[in-house]
Amino acid sequence: MNIYYLQSAAAVVLTFGxxxxxxxxxxxxxxxxxxxxxxxxxxxxxxxLFGVTRGGTRYSFCALPLGGFxxxxxxxxDTCGGKPDEYFGQAWHRRLAIVLAGPAxxxxxxxFLFTGVVYIKGIPEPxxxxxxxxxxxxxxxxxxxxxxxxxxxxxxxxxxxxxxxxSDAIHKSPNREIKVVYSxxxxxxxxxxxxxxxxxxxxxxxxxxxxxxxxPVGLLGAMGEGVGQCYAxxxxxxxxxxxxxxxxxxxxxxxxxxxxxxVSRAAHSGWEDLVFLIGIISVAIGFFxxxxxxxxxxxxxxxxxxxxxxRRRLTPDILSKAxxxxxxxxxxxxxFATYSDVLRLRxxxxxxxxxxxxxx
Numbered sequence: 001m002n003i004y005y006l007q008s009a010a011a012v013v014l015t016f017g018x019x020x021x022x023x024x025x026x027x028x029x030x031x032x033x034x035x036x037x038x039x040x041x042x043x044x045x046x047x048x049l050f051g052v053t054r055g056g057t058r059y060s061f062c063a064l065p066l067g068g069f070x071x072x073x074x075x076x077x078d079t080c081g082g083k084p085d086e087y088f089g090q091a092w093h094r095r096l097a098i099v100l101a102g103p104a105x106x107x108x109x110x111x112f113l114f115t116g117v118v119y120i121k122g123i124p125e126p127x128x129x130x131x132x133x134x135x136x137x138x139x140x141x142x143x144x145x146x147x148x149x150x151x152x153x154x155x156x157x158x159x160x161x162x163x164x165x166x167s168d169a170i171h172k173s174p175n176r177e178i179k180v181v182y183s184x185x186x187x188x189x190x191x192x193x194x195x196x197x198x199x200x201x202x203x204x205x206x207x208x209x210x211x212x213x214x215x216p217v218g219l220l221g222a223m224g225e226g227v228g229q230c231y232a233x234x235x236x237x238x239x240x241x242x243x244x245x246x247x248x249x250x251x252x253x254x255x256x257x258x259x260x261x262x263v264s265r266a267a268h269s270g271w272e273d274l275v276f277l278i279g280i281i282s283v284a285i286g287f288f289x290x291x292x293x294x295x296x297x298x299x300x301x302x303x304x305x306x307x308x309x310x311r312r313r314l315t316p317d318i319l320s321k322a323x324x325x326x327x328x329x330x331x332x333x334x335x336f337a338t339y340s341d342v343l344r345l346r347x348x349x350x351x352x353x354x355x356x357x358x359x360x
Contacts, residue, residue, distance in 0.1 A: 004268070007267050007268065008263075008264035008267055008268070010267075011263050011264060011266070011267030012260050012263050012264065013065055013066065014278070015259075015263045015274075015277070015278050015281060016066040016067055017043075017044070017065050017066055017067060017068075018109070018278060018282075019067075019106065019109065019278065019281055019282045019285050020066065020067025020068060020285070021043055021067055021068040022105050022106065022108075022109045023067075023102045023103070023105055023106050023285060023286070023289070024041075024067070024068045024069055024070045024102065025068075025070075025105060026101035026102040026103075026104055026105025026106075026108075027070045027072075027098055027099070027101055027102045028041050028070045029101065029105075030097055030098045030101035031070070031072050031087075031098055034090065034094050034097065034098065035084070035085055036072050036073070036085060036086065036087055036098065037056055037057075037072065037073040037074075037085040037086065038056075038057045038070060038071065038072050039056070039057065039058065039071045039072065039073050040057065040058045040059075040060060040069075040070070040071040041057055041058070041059055041060070041068070041070050041071075042058075042059075042060040042061070042062050042069050042070075043060070043062065043065070043068045044060075044061060044062030044063065044064050044065045044066065044067065044068060045062055045063075045064040045067060045068075045069070046062050046063040046064040047062060047063050048060040048061070048062055048063075049061050049062060049063055072086075072087040072098075073085060073086045073087065074086025074087045074088050074089055075087045075088070076088075077314060077315070077316045077319055078316040092304040092305070092307040092308040093304070093308060095300070095304050096301055096304045096305065096308075099297040099300045099301050099304070100290075100297065100301060102286075102289060102297050103285075103286040103287070103289045103290050103297055103298075104286070105286075106282045106283065106285050106286030106289070107230055107282070107283065107286050109279070109282045110226075110229070110230050110233075110279040110280070110282040110283045110286070111223075111226045111227065111230055112226070113275050113276070113278055113279035113282070114225060114226035114229040114230070114276065114279045115222045115223050115225070115226035116222075116275065117272050117275050117276050117279075118217060118221075118222040118225045118226065119217070119222035120272075121214045121272050122214030122215045122216045122217055123214065123215045123217050123221070123225055124212035124213070124214055124215075125212065125213050125214070125215055126163065126209070126210040126211075126212065126213070127163065127210045127211040127212060127213045128162045128163055128164070128210075129151070129162065129163060129210070129211060130151060130153075130160040130161070130162055130163050130165070130166045131149065131150070131151045131152075131163075131210070131211050132146060132147070132148050132149060132150045132151075132152070132208045132209070132210075132211075133148065133209050133210050133212055134148060134208070134209040134269075134273070135147075135148060135208055135209070135265070136207035136208075136209075137207075137258050137261050137262050137265075138207070139196070139205070139206055139207020139208075140193045140194055140195060140196055140205075140206040140207060141193060141206040141207050141208045142207055144180075144191040144192075144193045144206075145191060146180075146182060146191065146208065147184065148265065148269050149184070149269075150182045150183065150184050151182060151183045151184075152166050152180060152181075152182050153181040153182055153183050153188060154180075154181045155169040155170070155178055155180055156169070156178050156179050157179070163210045170195050170205065170206055171195075171203035171204050171205075172203070172204065173195050173204045174195050174196065174197040174202075174203060174204035174205075175195070175196070175197055175204070176194065176195070176204075177192050177193070177194045178192070178193055178194070178195065179191075179192055180192070180193055199247065200243065229279070229283075230283055233280060233283045233284075233287075234283060234287055237283075237284070237287055238287075258337070259281065262277060263277060263278075263281075293326055293329055293330070294322040294323055294325050294326030294329070295322075295326030295327060295330060296326065296330075299322065299326055303318075303319075303322065
């Protein structure tokens with residue numbers, strides 16, 4: 001295995017391990033804060049490699065370093081004895097605090113990552129050169145084989161002097177094939193790309209962004225940017241979901257394969273890109289877990305709030321039925337997201353294969 005794949009694998013392990021472990025750490029810390037006994041707290045998944053027991057809690061390091069999990073005492077309603085140190089021995093609002101602590105920790109992590117990058121590097125501002133600084137997985141540029149660092153020379157024969165001219169050429173060509181000449185390591189190549197229609201703004205896009213120029217900023221400015229990024233990503237995600245539902249359109253989802261692709265790509269484009277992407281993924285994980293779907297933190301939160309409003313305790317039967325629905329929904333979502341990833345991979349390979357024989 002060469003250094004490229006080792007670097008990619010390390011980035012994937014770091015991303016999933018950090019984001020998921022910090023999520024579970026949020027649940028763990030809130031359990032400890034509220035006096036709920038934790039039977040096991042683990043880093044990683046799978047069989048335990050080594051561990052230690054302290055204060056009634058088994059701290060474990062597991063074989064697969066991707067995330068972690070926490071097991072509070074009395075988390076199964078049908079086996080809970082109602083003791084004050086058990087999960088379901090807590091009042092509904094205390095359980096609500098525990099489930100919300102996981103997503104909250106994801107936002108805390110994202111805030112510190114965004115703040116750190118901005119404080120060290122500065123506030124990113126779009127550059128003016130027609131050079132690709134970042135790309136979106138599964139979009140036309142990605143499927144056509146363009147890469148970060150490619151310089152766009154011309155579009156349909158018109159020379160591209162700057163990024164504005166490039167974006168204007170793409171925006172005015174939705175659903176129409178364009179001929180793109182680009183330069184990579186001094187060699188010019190040609191691809192044909194069909195920009196997809198962005199129905200929100202009603203113009204064509206191919207999923208590329210300009211290189212960033214960093215403007216120095218102080219600590220307070222960096223912290224403000226960290227908060228702003230968390231808010232903007234959450235608002236954009238919510239707006240996109242509601243728009244897709246309103247328009248009855250298929251959502252563009254990235255499953256595990258797509259996320260691995262993005263992390264691998266960021267790992268080779270600079271540490272700041274990787275750290276920023278980890279922050280974006282952390283926000284996405286936090287937001288996803290807040291959705292009111294059974295088995296997710298948001299689903300538990302809805303049931304606990306209902307319990308508090310109705311003053312009726314949850315029953316094992318209600319929880320069992322809700323969890324069954326949640327399992328089905330999450331499995332279907334995983335299948336759909338993975339299927340979308342596979343289609344993107346297939347379309348991308350087919351597009352690159354069809355372009356490979358064409359010369360400038």
